[in-house]
Amino acid sequence: MTGPLDGVRAVVLAGMGPVPYTSMLLADLGAEVVRVDRPAARGARALAQVSGMTPETDVVGRGVDSVVVDLKDPAGRDSVIALAAAAEVFIEGYRPGVAERLGLGPDRLLAAAPALVYARLTGFGQDGPRAREAGHDINYVAASGVLGHLGRAGEAPLPPINLLGDYAGGGMLAALGIVSAVLSARTTGEGQVVDVAMADGAALLTAKLHGLRAAGLYSDERGTNFLDSGAPFYDTYRCADGGYLAVGALEADFYAEFVSRLGVDTADWPAQNDRAQWPRLRALIGEAVAARSRDEWAEVFAGTDACAGPVLTFDEAADSEHGRARGLYRRVGEVLHPAPAPRFSRTPAREPAPSPAAPRDLAAVLDEWRPDSRG
Known part of the structure; x- marks a missing residue:
């Protein structure tokens, strides 16, 4: 084993969306995760295979073992x-x-294991008038107020x-909540329920924006602010070859560096913050950028403080110098895997590998997980 979560064991009921992503994050960092x-339904892995996925392409399944259990069978429930x-x-x-109806709710599991961290991932949370509604990412982000701020003005x-x-608001926040609760349980001996709602998490991501709004520095009209494509010096521009240049020259000195390298006379250009x-400034920048290819601009801005660079594909990002x-x-066979993050100096994360091809034997896992099995 390796990683800062080496020694942590997690049981995951198969699910979609943030659940497998949380499982991957924990496994990347060294936790022993069994789904x-x-x-x-032949499980989440089989469902993935029905849609064309294989163990090699099931990137979020990396590092996660599985067992097959009939949760409606009392013996299966007891094994979980x-x-x-x-x-x-x-x-x-x-x-x-639903977990309560299966006999696997937090009351029952915490009674069996008082120090257990019981994480629940849903769209709208465990309570509230929308708690039992079906939904997907777009619905939760809309309900949080975030979606209304994404997009260009007038669109x-x-x-x-x-x-x-x-x-971000679901799986990543769940991993943080789980690790926090594990630290608490190891100190106090008491577990707890971690209620992770994607709508809550999406809302949390907007903390800085609410400060800006309160200070009168951020408009609720999308596409009119500094960071949402409203500012011409924080946007993308089409290049001569059809590629795109990303420009993030917010600060005055970065903006000055950016325009100085465009290779055009900018003496009569409008002031940056007018x-x-x-x-007009957007049109001028667009005209200048359209004169060269994306890769030509990449060379112009490489190593500078202009805050400008090419918009890359996944493969280009992987094969770029940086x-x-x-x-x-990481390339695992023919499949591109994002590397585990963050980086740890003493307890490095696991290297990505294909997802396990077959479920493990439940009895073998239970035997390995006996309290005395750690030696």
Whole structure:
């Protein structure tokens, strides 16, 4: 084993969205994670395979073992309780009340293991009028107020893939909550329920914006602010070859560096922060950028403080000089894996590997997880 979470054991009821992502994060950092797949659907791994996924392409399944258990069978339910009692962490992503109906709610599991951290991942949380509603990332991000701020002025809100709700506000926040609760349990001997709602997490990501709004420095009209494509010096521009240049020259000295390298006469350009002239400034920057290819601009701005650089594809990012130097991605066979993060100097994370191809034997896992099995 390796990683800062070496020695932590987690049981996960198979799910979608943030649940497998949280499992991957914990496994990357050294936790021993076992997912419980249900035979009726052949489990999350089989569902992935039905949609064209394989163990090699199931990136979020890396480092996670699985067992197949019929949760409707009392013997199966008892085996999951036994697994949870031998672990420090239990994770489920069902709608409120479902785990209780399966006999696997927090009251029952904490009675069997008082120091257990019981994490629940949902869209709207365990209570409130929308708690039992179905939804996806777009719904949770919309309900948090975040989606209404994403997109250009005068255009419809733009869904940010499923990065903000499922992964940043859901899976990433769940991992932080779980580790925090494990630290508390190791100190106090008392476990607890960690209620992770993707709508809550998406809202939390906007903390800085609310300070700016209160200070009168951020408008609720999307696409009109410094960081949401409103400012012409914080946006993307099409290059001569159809590629794009990302510009983030917010500060005056960075902006001065940026315009000085455009290779055009900027003497009569509007002042950087003259909002009334932003449309003209945007057109001027766009015209200048359109004169060269993306890779030509990459050379112009490389190593400078202009805060400008090429918009890369995943493969280009992996094969870029910086990407190779940092190991930003790892190639596992033919599949590109984002490298585990953050980096640890003494307890490095696991190297990515293909997801396990087959479930493990439940009895073997239970035997390994006996309290005296650690030696």
